[in-house]
Amino acid sequence: MTTLYLFASAAPPVFDVTRVIQDAQARGFDVCLGLTPSATEWLADDLEALATLTGHPVRSRYKRPGEQDAWPPAEVIAFAPLTFNSLNAWAQGLTTSFVVGVVAEGVGKGIPMVAMPCVNAAFAAHPQLDRSVAELRAMGVAVLYGEGGFVPNQPGQGRPGEYPWGLVLDAAEHLTGKPAR
Template structure:
């Protein structure tokens, strides 16, 4: 029996998260099953949780499960963090595991699971020395970072287009399912 590879999508609290359905659609078109893990702040209105649950057919995870509760997702074949915020990148690089999203990222590294990241960090924060050091540490761990933006800044001051599919490109060819 052939099973589809399973992709964890970790969603952080950035305004662009409202479009995370684009990443889920692209992943499903590439034959991935998708489960979403969101930071607690992201769950507070940064994206349409009901629509994402309907699209994936699975509940969004944001809190730790209790002992004895079944695992709602199979083990991941790959993980995408998009949008990845300044806070999440820095805590993850420091090994801080105070949310399910961060704990999942810390554990995925230890399991050797491929991880792709599309940062969504303000220019003023991106030059902070802690952020630069975090990127260096995570890259040294094999985490794959991509520039999700393309095109020129918009005249009205709006952000350039966020290319969700770049996360899948960072993962390369189809990953073989676990098990």
């Protein structure tokens, strides 16, 4: 099995994470779930079930120094849904949360990574978004944004059920050399 760190921010598609984990497991991934603090709050009632499903604790905080890591090393990281805040923090190296810290360090470790934003058209109009997407791509991150990835919708008109999760898992398979479905 290939170890996939699946990281998620607090955007509506995060509520589909159980199905996404099951799909990833069916593709042969050992999934470790990491969440931003807000996503952890949103999924608070499901954290125990998600830990049981993955066989690993759901993490949103760093381990203490000297403490053994509860997760195996990542072979690939997928960060989706990736909010405006987390995307910009990652691109700028602002590691204010566990998951952003892990992906920022993952660049230096050479871990293959895929990210798919989930932002509305108002956030997409902010000039920092395009700069951050370009920065992550320059770092070697496969960012699924725009044609062939996530396309923003108008504010308040989100369609979380249409978030293209399959593209994220296909890219993770591709990055690890697995045949995509």
